[in-house]
Amino acid sequence: MQSKVLYHLSKLIKKAAYVGLFLLIGLGLQAQEVSQKGWFSADFDFGCRNLTITITHTGVNSGDLQFNFEGDPNDPFNLFFDPNPAGNSGNFSSGQTRTFTYTTPGTYIIRVVDLSNTGSPADRFDFLTITVLDRFSPSVAARICSNNEVRLFFDYAFDPFESFDIDYGDGTPIVNFVKDVNANNASTPHTYAVNGVYDITVTGIFSTGGNNADCNSVTIRVSTLETIDPPILNAITVVDQTNISFDYDPIMDGLLYFLEIDRGNGFEAFADLDPLINPTTITVEDLSLDNNQETYDFRIRATDICNSIQANSSTGSSIATDFSLNNIDTTIDIDYTWNTSPDNFTQIDFFINNTLSASFNEPSSTIPHTINHTNCAQLLPFFFQTVTNGIVSTSQTLTPFPNSSLVLPATDAPLAELVGGSIQLTLPNTNFPLGEYQILRRDVNATFNQIATTTLSNYIDTTVPQGTAEACYQIRYTDECGNLSMISQEVCVIIEAKLGIPTAFTPNGDNINDFFTVTDGIYNNFQMLIYNRWGSLVFQTNNPSPGWNGTFEGTEAPSGSYSYRITFQNADNSRVNRSGTFVLIR
Template sequence: MLWAQVNSCPEKFKAYNAAGQEVTQFCVGQPIRFKSCLPNTQPDKEYYDFDKSNNVSFSTDTTKIFTYNRAGTYTITQLINTGQIFQNERTFVVVDTPPPVFTVTACAQNQVRVTIIDSNYNNFLVDFGDGTKQNLIRGASISHQYSPGTALKVVVIGSYTGATCTRQAETTVQPLPAPAAPVLESIRITTPGTAGTLALSIKNLQPEYFYILERVVGSSTTLIDTLKNPANTTLNYTIKDINTANPACFRLRTTDRCGSNLNVTLANICSQPLTATPGNNQVVLSWPFYREGGNLENYKVYRNGTLLQTLPANITTYTDTDVVCGTNYCYQLTAALKSNFSSVSIESCALVTTTNAPQAGFLSSTFTPNNQVELNFKPAGNNLPKTITYQKSQNNSPFTNLATSDKTTLTDANSSTNNGQLCYQAFFEDNCGKASAASNTTCPVLIQSTLNHDGTLNLNWTDYLGFAGPVQYFLEQVDTNGSVLSSSPVTGNTFSQKMNTTNQRQYFRIKATGVNPTEISFSNTVLVQLESKFALPTAFSPNGDGLNDRFEVKGQIYGNFRLQILNRWGQIIFESTNQQQGWDGKIKGQDAPVGVYVYSLTATDGTGKNITQTGTLTLVK
């Protein structure tokens, strides 16, 4: 009978908390009462050692309640006298009771997600504070949705299996703001090819949310990336390994840490390929329709960074004929979408070629102020000359090559006007190696002058050749710097006039004008040079009768004038540097004696020639 009783209590003794509940794990700070589970045990015959690790010893005290202050594994030893003395052992684990560790994540629509990350407790009770409670185990998660306006407060109570002690922790989180629709502002092809790249510009992001970027093919989608809690409201995102020759469409879905389906999805945005194909003096652009046509407003075609054309949404090709052979043009297409969104192609470039010879250009000619012919060549249309060959003819001789240049302006340094009229023409080779026909022939006006002995000037000139319409002529007199002193319209090819002797050196030219205000050509400039002519009297009578009262130089002298009067002893009694100021017959205010005097005249004419003349004069009364 005694054997049966012993085997019904194999532990020999048990542990109880303050409420009398049996426990197999203890908590730090929790009073534990140990008691034999054998029947008919006398308490005064029962002794305990509460920690075998510091040597077993039994005091005469029969205390059976002990509180552990440190977590760990303890071996408890019982000494009992039931008629026979027995020593029994049991091992118990004492656990600490720190606050349970968990995370609470705020999600959209007043949701929270609680995740247990604690490594101490075995069991957890989650209390959401609104009457909802849920038991969890380590590592488990649970989501809960609060009613609007309810505080998002979560209490978690941790407990151990076999122990009755618990510990709780609580936290309150702020609800998330309402989700806003993200903005896929633009998509741009940045690297072409079968493994090319696209650049997405994304705006209106919220750091509290996740964004799922997906590629859309028909009705199916493929995950590209999940953008978690973006740090900024804007993001530039690169998509790699895309065949940019074909349109690729993408969308962005909004979710949160709870994986909520928020039904906040942006309209798809698609890449826009572009192909540029060179043709005969043209470039043909083509592209596929924008995949999401309902969002398309128009297409914008750019050439070398400048807007070339805006096209309706139903157009998928454009031919650029405003091109120059041998020139490389780069094009970019922008699909202008609603709300100022855009899809931009990669630059597609084409080198223009041709099988046609370029049209002949237009050549004009004019004399410069230093009497050299300046030629100005203008290619027809958009032709861009690679080299221009200028040719020259004089006095109706055959044209011969004058120079080959890449400049549209050329000066003929050997523009002699003594061998007849000068005429010119030009042709060019474009960047495709095609040669044009010869341009028009242009001949600047050639003017010649004759000065007669009577002082009459005769001018004659040739017609200007080169303007498309009628030509009007003007006779211009200019100064040494080419500034116009006078201008008069003339007809015919000759002009005569009496010379004005104010200036010894006078310059004349013909100005030819066409219908177009820019059509202006000048002839060579001719110099008409007058001789210095003057006379001095041999006698004068300074008697105040108004006749021959002064000794002065008559005629035209043009510069550096100096007149001196000397007496018979060679003394200078009068000197003047002004031709209009002659000798009045006085010496220091007194009448000079009647008699013979010597004069000396020096001067310079307009050509720089020195004039020197001496002689005698007689002063009479």
């Protein structure tokens, strides 16, 4: 209720400041308000909406006067006196009165004009400024003390009132509490004869203003008390390294509540609990906390505003938890640890993925709880939980090695073999389910660089750069969660072309010596030309494999002697030229 009062009051005060009402209020606190020239008087010159004002012709100007209650402050000498709404304009004589009710907040001028029609407008007009405020409530809050005492606290920053009528709702006379104009706030006590529930009504009073009854009063319901019931702390949940959340039964408006912590040297202040902001729960951040390693005791303390009596909740303890890698080879072995207070301890439960996994009878893990996981998919969120003094305490929820941060062991080195003009790799088995292999190569470059990824167990490298005499390979792999392994040992292949040329071949389709070709190797800028016995070119290629199959223009070439001319660049980029003869046998 207090928050609503302050919110509405702040809006109204801003509006009042916009139209200059504060100054007008300060100037208008007089017993009877008199116009500038004294031709008429008013019983009030400010008040709340639906303000009824009565003006009286004083006789200072003995002639008849025409009046206008809702005069425009920006056009005060306008001779048009609007008759609407009813009673807004008219005439009156010495001693007569006229009454009008303002229904809309704002600043108005009551103006009268001498009907003699002589003199300038400034000589003929007289004015009185009227300020009409919107409805609003006094800014007041109630706080409860023991022995059925209640204290009302007033915040004057939002109150234009001069005093307050207080009805305590117990049949005692209404009390008028006068504002101290030199103070920003104040309080006043009241003691009830009988414990119970009471409605306190506070009405703001303008001692010389108008229409107090139509200014909103505020009603506050209080429950007096002779003693304070202990607060009930229900749950303590560690959120992360420095944040802890607390759940408790609704706390009572009118009392003061404090969350306290014991770090090992006795209880001290940790957080204030506001019934309006934190009625049943609060999360507190404290950068000095170490919720992975340290446990702390907590309680809620309640006291009255007079600090004459207090009560404490039961004490609960937080749970510290952490994990570490014990070993990783064919399984991922994780150590899980916990720590909580031994006071009134009975049992602590261990949950993985919100499912109970184990229970322990020790408040602290002198020996870690180790679990052997066969793959990364088993590294699920976990937490510990215990109940002490009726308070459920839960550790923070952690996931071992999240975000693919686990380092896997290396595999064996791959097998590498020169096949034709390429290098074929046979990749080893992995210890954990495969995501992908990553293949690294060292060639003419002195360092290893990743050249490919694959999910297959074999890989053929056809991209060895020119001038490479030896290609070396390492591999690493990711598992299904994206964790990356260490790098394997290297394996190297000598790929310098040592040219081997057959002296005969038998292209008869038995898959034995069916092609005339060179031995395996990587031949840069390779060219092979084959001529028949008459010197005619019958075959040419730039690919060392598979070679010539013994045909010419789609027909089988005859048996006999043929010659070849082969050129290429070796690994050191030196030019190699070879020529000779061979026999085609059918």
